[in-house]
Amino acid sequence: MKRWLLLVIFICAFMPSVSLSDETIPVGLFSSGSLAGWEPKQFEGETTYRxxxxxxxxxxxxxxxxxxxxxxxxxxxxxxxxxxxxxxxxIDRKLPEHDEQQKAGDDYVARIYVIRSGGLLFWRTKALNYVWSSRAEKGKTWPNAFAPDNNRMISIRSSQDNTHQWYSEKRNIYNDFKDWLGEEIVEIHAIAIMTDTDNTGGEATAYYGDIYFSKE
Structure with a gap:
């Protein structure tokens, strides 16, 4: 729970808006060599990002x-x-298979959060976690081991997918929140990236391309 609270406090500190383009909204323009607007947050040890x-x-x-x-x-x-x-x-290597639904196994070689802030009511903050799972089949969902009421895990890739190969993903965030919460979520307030191995004591390397929102 400590990890989740730190994340919520960090996100709620400020929530600026962005200017909109016609068809897409860029979030991570890594192909331009920029990490503008991205802030590090350490939970246990330090994952390096460059x-x-x-x-x-x-x-x-x-x-x-x-x-x-x-x-x-x-x-x-x-x-x-x-x-x-x-x-x-x-990804370059897969994590050994572990039970990701338990706190001792809550590690992912690659993960992207989409966060709806609860503002001062931090317990109302909700996050979808799109993960590269070491165990779950693609499409499987489950509550996060540390914050089950606030985080929904969704397996996008699994141990059956190849290493050293790029995969392009597209998710309807509006529908995913509605499927989970049963209500309309109109706005989200943050995006996060994390490659973590602290609970299982492993090692992982992941690569992330550009991240953006689109109308279609």
């Missing part, structure tokens, strides 16, 4: 060794206008 060139493109590289820290960006997105989150990612 921009490097891979496959002739600048990407964000995350390396974790028995550590959990993330990058967070506060940004307000209207999900009725821009419901789709788009991103690319790949």
């Amino acid at each position: 921009i490097e060139v891979l496959d002739n493109h600048q990407v964000l590289i995350a390396h974790s060794e028995n550590a959990a820290s993330g990058l967070f960006k506060e940004t307000t997105i209207n999900l009725k206008d821009y419901p789709y989150l788009n991103w690319r990612w790949r």
